[in-house]
Amino acid sequence: MYKIMIVDDELSSQDMLQRFIDSKLPNYEVTDICNNGLEALSAFQQRPADIVLLDIRMPMMDGLTFLEHLNKVTRDFVAIVISSFGEFEYAKTAMRLGVSHYLLKPVDFIELTQALEAASQSLGYKRIAYTPPSIFLDDIQELYFQNILNGRYADSEAALHDFSKAKLPVSYDDTKGLYIQVDFLDTVKWTYGQDALVTATGNLISLLYQPLFLIPVMQEQNNCHYIMFCDDIPDSMDLLCQQMQSLLHIMVSAKLLCSFASIEQLRTTILTQPPAAVIASPTIEEVIPEEDFIDMPEYVLNQRIENAIAYIHQHYGKDLTRDTVAAAVYMSGAHFSRCFKTITGVSYKDYLTEVRMQKAMELLKTNMKISDISSRVGYPNPNRFNINFRHYTSYTPSEYRIHVLKML
Numbered sequence: 001m002y003k004i005m006i007v008d009d010e011l012s013s014q015d016m017l018q019r020f021i022d023s024k025l026p027n028y029e030v031t032d033i034c035n036n037g038l039e040a041l042s043a044f045q046q047r048p049a050d051i052v053l054l055d056i057r058m059p060m061m062d063g064l065t066f067l068e069h070l071n072k073v074t075r076d077f078v079a080i081v082i083s084s085f086g087e088f089e090y091a092k093t094a095m096r097l098g099v100s101h102y103l104l105k106p107v108d109f110i111e112l113t114q115a116l117e118a119a120s121q122s123l124g125y126k127r128i129a130y131t132p133p134s135i136f137l138d139d140i141q142e143l144y145f146q147n148i149l150n151g152r153y154a155d156s157e158a159a160l161h162d163f164s165k166a167k168l169p170v171s172y173d174d175t176k177g178l179y180i181q182v183d184f185l186d187t188v189k190w191t192y193g194q195d196a197l198v199t200a201t202g203n204l205i206s207l208l209y210q211p212l213f214l215i216p217v218m219q220e221q222n223n224c225h226y227i228m229f230c231d232d233i234p235d236s237m238d239l240l241c242q243q244m245q246s247l248l249h250i251m252v253s254a255k256l257l258c259s260f261a262s263i264e265q266l267r268t269t270i271l272t273q274p275p276a277a278v279i280a281s282p283t284i285e286e287v288i289p290e291e292d293f294i295d296m297p298e299y300v301l302n303q304r305i306e307n308a309i310a311y312i313h314q315h316y317g318k319d320l321t322r323d324t325v326a327a328a329v330y331m332s333g334a335h336f337s338r339c340f341k342t343i344t345g346v347s348y349k350d351y352l353t354e355v356r357m358q359k360a361m362e363l364l365k366t367n368m369k370i371s372d373i374s375s376r377v378g379y380p381n382p383n384r385f386n387i388n389f390r391h392y393t394s395y396t397p398s399e400y401r402i403h404v405l406k407m408l
Contacts, residue, residue: 002120005032005049007040007066008082009058013105017053017082020109028116035059037066044070049077051119056083056090064090067097072386073396076127078119082107125207125247141166143334145227146217148267149179151274159267169213170229172263177211177229179257179266180237184222186251192384194321195349198224200248201240208239219323219333225257227266233259304329305343308336309351316355317378322348352378357392360385361400370397 004021008014018030032047034040038061040054052070054063061069067079081094084105091102100122101115144166153159163172182201190197198216201224206214211228218225237254244252258273260266307329312320325348326336340348356377363373371382374397379385389397 002028002050002116002123003031003048004028004116005034005040005044005052006030007034007037007052007054007058007063009035009055013055013082013107016107017112020112024109025113025116027120037061037063037069040066041069044077045073048074050123051116052077052079053082054079056081056085056094064093064097067094067099071097071383073390074387075383078123080115080119082112122247125204125243139334139338141168142215142217143332143338144168145215146332146334148263149217149225149270151271153267154271156264156267159263163263168263170263174262175229176231176233176259176261177227177266178233178259179225179227181223181225181255181257182237182240183253183255184224184250185253190248190250192381193319193378194219194221194324197250201244201252202226204243204247205240208243209234219321301339302343304331304336305340308340309344312352312355316352316359317376320352320378353388353392357389360389360397361393364397364401370401373397 006014006017008017014033018033021028021030028051031049032040032043034043036058037054040052041061044052054066056063063081063083070077075098079094079097079099081090081099081102082105083090083102094102100119103111103115144162147153147162148159153162160172184197187197192200198219202214202216205211205226205228209228209230209232211230213229215227216224217227237256240254241252244250258266258269260269308325311325311328322337323333326333329336331339337348340351344351346354356379360373360377363376364370368376370385374380374382374385377385379388386396389395389400393400395403
């Protein structure tokens with residue numbers, strides 16, 4: 001059930017839209033009706049909607065100004081304009097603010113139905129692209145497959161032994177899947193960082209191909225490899241490339257490096273005929289000392305995590321991926337992630353966010369612009385900074401500066 005907010009100062013339009021949705025569209029529910037943008041902004045913060053149907057010209061706060069303010073708080077919605085005004089400048093501004101459809105009054109109900117269906121699909125893609133996937137496996141399992149892909153298991157006995165320790169939710173002898181490489185060709189419009197891009201790509205793979213499980217491995221600056229387990233093996237990854245460009249505005253190429261019917265077949269394939277893409281790339285052992293793959297003394301691990309923390313505090317303003325920090329202290333990404341949480345009690349991602357938010361709160365005490373603070377603490381996209389800051393403090397940066405700092 002998709003929740004709809006109607007924002008329109010015309011009572012007849014409010015009534016007409018609600019009647020049609022309630023009677024003809026069982027998958028949608030009108031949860032709020034507001035007379036202007038100011039009222040809608042307050043209502044949305046209390047009762048978030050999935051889809052917003054809004055007029056443009058309204059008293060107190062017009063529809064486009066409302067969207068500008070709402071976009072600073074969240075992007076987890078889709079907006080559809082329903083207006084009596086079809087001027088090009090209105091439409092252009094609406095598209096810039098992320099409006100999915102621009103419908104003119106009087107409303108054509110067929111067009112409205114199609115717009116709502118498209119909006120709900122777009123919202124599904126949007127949430128898939130930015131929500132951490134539930135089918136990603138954990139660090140221990142990622143490390144296991146990194147070892148397979150680097151040819152570390154010369155015989156099946158060792159591979160099977162570690163497979164049982166990794167507690168993978170698949171069978172060693174009967175598991176179909178693919179090993180793929182996704183190259184990021186054009187990321188100019190992507191401002192959420194490399195880790196978020198890897199997650200977004202994985203989510204789209206999950207949505208489009210519905211794998212049972214998915215593991216991102218061998219993440220590099222401009223590409224990431226994925227192992228996906230699925231019953232139905234796709235012939236190509238063309239659909240992924242199309243949707244990455246359509247939904248995320250990123251051009252990618254995706255290669256099927258190999259397919260397998262069992263973990264054992266994947267192991268032997270990598271040993272006998274390693275994919276060219278893997279050979280061409282530096283393997284982990286070329287940059288990570290061998291000791292990273294065996295048990296280190298506790299004091300060595302503690303020292304490396306201390307070095308990682310120092311590195312985070314020095315470079316938190318950059319696009320700091322897990323693997324970047326791991327490489328700086330001579331560890332693989334999966335091993336580093338596991339050790340970091342064991343030693344510090346928090347995940348790498350949560351720790352980095354804590355450092356960035358604490359620094360942001362310090363900078364908000366100054367006269368620095370919020371957009372500059374966002375960039376300074378590692379968020380080139382101000383919307384992402386606003387969302388994270390609100391999640392961390394329960395306030396937007398502006399609210400924190402206006403209300404909280406005055407009480408300190």
